[in-house]
Amino acid sequence: MKRWLLFFVITLVVALGVGSLAGQDAGYVLLSWGHYSIETSLWFFLLLLGLMLVVVYFLFRFSLVLLGSDWRFNEWRRSRRTARARKQTTRGLLSLALGQWARAERLLTRSATDTDMPLINYLAAARAAYEQGKHDTTDELLNAANKSTRGAELAVGISHAQLLISRGHKEQALAVLVSLRDRYPRHSYLLKLLVRLYQDLEDWVALHELLPVLSKTGKIPQNKIIELEEKVYLQLIDRTAKGHQGKDPVPALKKLYQSMPRHCRHQADILLHYVETLHELGEDEQAETDLRHGLTYVWRDELLIAYAGLNGVDARRRFLFAEKQLQGRPNDPVLLLILAQLALRIEQPERAKEFLLMGLKLKSLPELNAEMGKLLVQEQDHVGASRYFQKALAQQECQPGG
Helix, strand or coil, rough: HHHHHHHHHHHHHHHHHHHHHHHCCCCCEEEEEEEEEEECHHHHHHHHHHHHHHHHHHHHHHHHHHHHCCCCHHHHHHHHHHHHHHHHHHHHHHHHCCCCCCEEEEEHHHHHHHHHHHHHHHHHHHHHHHCCCCHHHHHHHHHEEEECCCCHHHHHHHHHHHHHHCCCCCHHHHHHHHHHHHCCCHHHHHHHHHHHHHHHHCEEEEEEEHHHHHHHHHCCCCHHHHHHHHHHHHHHHHHCCCCCCCCCEEEEEEHHHHHHHHHHHHHHHHHHHHHHHHHHHHHHHHHHHHHHHHHHCCHHHHHHHHHHHCCCHHHHHHHHHHHHHCCCCCCCHHHHHHHHHHHHHCCCCCHHHHHHHHHHCCCCHHHHHHHHCCCCHHHCCCHHHHHHHHHHHHHHHHCCCC
């Protein structure tokens, strides 16, 4: 608006100046060409020349517009296309959220080339195509997404894997993620997807190999890594115990346990499962050795009970070990129960009775009452045995699930 006002003022000033000069001396201009000649006043000639220049200027601008070379017009046309693409993208994403796959694919694909972020359009359109079962189109759109934005390879690959996972094609998704991991070995989300797929596919060996990488990234909470380690080693113990081609699984099982990080070997559930597996394989001696060592680092009632249940091992050795533990845990009723059971096995009923009475003073466990009842039966005290058996039965009935 200001430019037009300035142009009007300048034109008015020039017109007044020219009019003033024209009133003093009109002058004349003579144009001759061949047999033709034209004579006119100087001011009319100048006016005509000015008009011709204006016409030429606007013809030139109009030709530039027609040829698409005028930057203002191009900018306007580009902004208009971008605005239209944004609207189509919004409608496409809404259609995607509503499950209108064909419409979403059409809108998102059509607007991809004119939008500010074509990567989003192509990835969303790829999902819409995938939901329709158009796998070739999906691949084409993912390829277009990769080409549309520099450095989009990882995002496109993860999106592809997620599409495959959503349809249950986990082996194919795993192949995509493994390929990406070669180029992005420490990407946290990529590793999380791999962990989930390895668990779903029960590939515990591959997951075991991934554990050190997960620990080194520092982007996964330590408690989650510990939970994962426990799950992996519990599964590997079961897998190793089954053996391969008729081979004795015990050496491999021992090797697996020794290869575990120390904090895993001293984890109660892992240690207990390992010992119980050795016991099932008839390796009570090895189980007793590893469990006795483990009990110096981790203490749990289930481990004590498992230790007492290793019948293929010298009972006196187990009794002496348990008795030594009593020095640091004099008020542990479960330890006193185990000592009583081991004392009976080495034929020391008086010591057994002593331990049972000590335990019952601390806590009237049903197991302590039942064990005391058995001992009194051996001593022919049936009345006293009946009393303890009734206590044990009543306590078990009061327990949840009793």
